Amino acid sequence: MKIGVVTFPGSLDDTDASRAVGFAGAEAVALWHGTHDLLGVDAVVLPGGFSYGDYLRCGAIARFAPVMEEVARAAAGGMPVLGICNGFQILCESHLLPGALIRNDHRKFVCRDQGLRIENASTAWTNAYGQDQEIVVPLKNGEGGFVAAEQALDLLEGEGRVVARYIGGNPNGSMRDIAGITNERGNVVGLMPHPEHAIEDLCGPGTDGLGFFTSVLQTVAVG
Amino acid sequence: MARVVVDVMLKPEILDPQGKAVHGALPRLGFDGIGDVRQGKRFELEVDEVTDVRLAEINEIAQTLLSNPVIEDFTVHVEDAP
Numbered sequence: 001m002k003i004g005v006v007t008f009p010g011s012l013d014d015t016d017a018s019r020a021v022g023f024a025g026a027e028a029v030a031l032w033h034g035t036h037d038l039l040g041v042d043a044v045v046l047p048g049g050f051s052y053g054d055y056l057r058c059g060a061i062a063r064f065a066p067v068m069e070e071v072a073r074a075a076a077g078g079m080p081v082l083g084i085c086n087g088f089q090i091l092c093e094s095h096l097l098p099g100a101l102i103r104n105d106h107r108k109f110v111c112r113d114q115g116l117r118i119e120n121a122s123t124a125w126t127n128a129y130g131q132d133q134e135i136v137v138p139l140k141n142g143e144g145g146f147v148a149a150e151q152a153l154d155l156l157e158g159e160g161r162v163v164a165r166y167i168g169g170n171p172n173g174s175m176r177d178i179a180g181i182t183n184e185r186g187n188v189v190g191l192m193p194h195p196e197h198a199i200e201d202l203c204g205p206g207t208d209g210l211g212f213f214t215s216v217l218q219t220v221a222v223g
Numbered sequence: 224m225a226r227v228v229v230d231v232m233l234k235p236e237i238l239d240p241q242g243k244a245v246h247g248a249l250p251r252l253g254f255d256g257i258g259d260v261r262q263g264k265r266f267e268l269e270v271d272e273v274t275d276v277r278l279a280e281i282n283e284i285a286q287t288l289l290s291n292p293v294i295e296d297f298t299v300h301v302e303d304a305p
Contacts, residue, residue, distance in 0.1 A: 102240075
């Protein structure tokens with residue numbers, strides 16, 4: 001099984017994401033922003049970082065990278081796509097997910113181990129978790145405030161598309177404590193915290209993040 | 224050559240932490256009369272000639288790249304020649 005990890009100019013966490021894919025038992029395939037080729041992967045991760053230096057808006061320029069045309073096409077066809085941090089911002093800018101991420105309300109970069117509640121354990125990327133399971137993974141962002149119109153928020157909540165919610169305090173001003181969301185089909189997930197940094201006991205707050213990567217293996221295997 | 228200006232502002236209901244930071248600095252500089260500050264972006268686009276087609280194109284650019292309609296509004300205007 002092959003999971004693609006896209007590298008944009010300014011991506012930071014592509015190596016950790018690839019490593020997490022390997023820990024989960026899949027083959028990580030490096031994808032390049034400037035090509036139209038997904039190299040036959042079964043799923044795609046858009047990693048964290050500062051693509052294009054966060055110029056204009058976070059993710060706004062990455063959205064128009066050649067590889068994103070293919071990612072959008074594949075996502076529409078049901079391929080699992082996970083956007084982490086900057087990847088989440090790119091998914092929102094691409095309109096593959098609703099809403100937007102703005103600067104943290106307290107104006108400071110936040111870097112800490114963050115509690116989350118998995119509120120939708122049936123997406124392509126969360127089926128290894130129990131419903132309402134609480135996990136701890138690192139969070140590190142300057143522009144992680146999730147915002148959307150009230151109507152859009154009500155729709156997300158009503159359809160069970162809030163994938164993860166912050167617990168133990170809201171770290172960035174995200175509306176309704178939302179840390180991650182999914183599309184209607186459940187194959188595209190965006191998440192501000194970083195599960196790929198919590199996959200082994202050697203470093204990080206534990207292994208709670210590995211479930212995102214084992215989930216997608218199960219999703220792809222079942223087809 | 225002519226210049227078309229696109230101004231992008233966060234929608235009124237969207238929190239603007241940068242504007243708040245600027246506003247918070249004003250009293251420290253002795254400016255006490257400013258009620259609020261909102262920070263936006265200004266883009267200056269140089270074109271050979273301002274035509275309806277070109278303006279329509281610039282509106283599309285503003286809509287798709289320069290602004291994010293989820294959180295921002297934009298205005299387009301042609302700058303008077305100096």
